[in-house]
Amino acid sequence: xxxxxxxxxxxxxxxxxxxxxxxxxxxxxxxxxxxxxxxxxxxxxxxxxxxxxxxxxxxxxxxxxxxxxxxxxxxxxxxxxxxxxxxxxxxxxxxxxxxxxxxxxxx
Numbered sequence: 536x537x538x539x540x541x542x543x544x545x546x547x548x549x550x551x552x553x554x555x556x557x558x559x560x561x562x563x564x565x566x567x568x569x570x571x572x573x574x575x576x577x578x579x580x581x582x583x584x585x586x587x588x589x590x591x592x593x594x595x596x597x598x599x600x601x602x603x604x605x606x607x608x609x610x611x612x613x614x615x616x617x618x619x620x621x622x623x624x625x626x627x628x629x630x631x632x633x634x635x636x637x638x639x640x641x642x
Contacts, residue, residue: 571598593637600633601626
């Protein structure tokens with residue numbers, strides 16, 4: 536998939552999208568326009584019905600927390616990007632903690 540889109544299971548949106556996603560036939564494309572706000576908007580659409588559903592505003596707040604911590608996390612792990620397994624797991628843990636604090640699950 537190219538920049539500005541991600542997909543989840545479901546029927547295709549258009550012939551052009553189906554052709555572009557031929558390896559993933561049976562998916563819905565969510566076009567985010569290459570922006571953080573767009574990604575959060577489309578995640579909000581994609582995960583309707585999940586047990587934990589943060590708002591776009593909450594996702595933005597969590598993102599800001601992670602951005603502040605990101606460089607030091609990379610340095611501690613000796614990694615160059617977020618695709619390092621240790622870094623990715625730590626980002627997930629920190630995102631969950633930030634979400635819990637944001638929603639009042641942790642005092």
